[in-house]
Amino acid sequence: MHMADALISPVVGLSMWVISAGSIAYCSKKVKEEADDRKVPLMGVLGAFIFAAQMINFSIPATGSSGHLGGGMILTILLGPFAAFLVMASVLTVQALFFGDGGLLALGCNIFNLGIFPCFLAYPFIYRKIAGNKLSKGRIITGSIIGATVALELGAFGVVLETVSSKISELPFDTFVLLMQPIHLAIGVVEGVVTAAVVMFVWNARPELLNAVSRYEPVGRINMRKVFVGLLIAAAITGGALSWFASSRPDGLEWAMFKTSGKEVLENNGGVHASLAAIQEKTAFLPGYGFKKEEREIGIETAARPSWPAAHQGTSTAGLVGGGLTLLLIVLAGLGLRRRAKTVK
Helix, strand or coil: CCCCHHHCCHHHHHHHHHHHHHHHHHHHHHHHHHCCCCHHHHHHHHHHHHHHHCCCEEEECCCCEEEECCCHHHHHHHHCHHHHHHHHHHHHHHHHHHHCCCCCCCHHHHHHHHHHHHHHHHHHHHHHHHHCCCCCHHHHHHHHHHHHHHHHHHHHHHHHHHHHHHCCCCCCHHHHHHHHHHHHHHHHHHHHHHHHHHHHHHHHHCHHHHHHHHCCCCCCCCCCHHHHHHHHHHHHHHHHCHHHHCCCCCEHHHHHHHHHHCCCCCCCCCCHHHHHHHHHHHHCCCHHHCCHHHHHHHCCCCCCCCCCCCCCHHHHHHHHHHHHHHHHHHHHHHHHHHHHHHHHC
16 A cells, blocks of 8 residues: 555645654654663564565455555554554655655655554554453454554545545546445455454563553563564565565555556656656665566566566565664664663753
């Protein structure tokens, strides 16, 4: 559900950049105030895992479409809303800058759609209402599935509103929304099941972690070695090998665009769109999650997955490098916030 620049106008893109940047600043302030240093490594490991997980598109039967994990609810349940939002923003920034996934102008929209809805709407008003103060397996699973599904539906509706408000594409509201919401409902259910599975892994390994996060308490001295190791292994296997099995079918957004306009990819206009596309072409050293040479030879959409399954070096490299970059960015940002907090004191 990563929006491309061609869907939005400079006014909408800049507006969403400002909103998302303000949200990042606010969440950074809240994370700094938490002074929970033990959470920073967990943020990094989860960021690497979500990066890898988003590489895997799964087919939606009888539609010709596919979907991928958003990961917002996983992050929020395991980290709390403020840290989760920063991790999601980091994942999307790495994807846009170094892999050409999602436009630079649309980055603010993508951060808002995949971050704000799960962190600050679905989590407090759905998951926490269902899970309650006394967590149990049934409540966690139910809250995870419903929360993740609703978050993705809200994100899909955000894409529709931002696209239609921009008025630069041939995507009428009625048709576009009637295609976007049902396909993302199906994707959301799958995401909900995956979310529940990941959260239950952590619950079984360290239930005190979920209890602390649900009460907005520091993770303190909780031994999270088993969680770290499990998530790191999952990130490496997912990005390095399971990504070969990703579906080559268009994702939910591309599918809805094609059904509405007859095109899966819209052409960028000149001006700001062209300038940002040129910048992204220079920064994306593994465009389309594949090597640049492969992109030129077989096209960006199939560079990483020319066949199925695609045991491809470009795909594995992108998964491992992207996960590592995401982890590094988050840890450095966390250390920076920690240093600023000590300076203020």
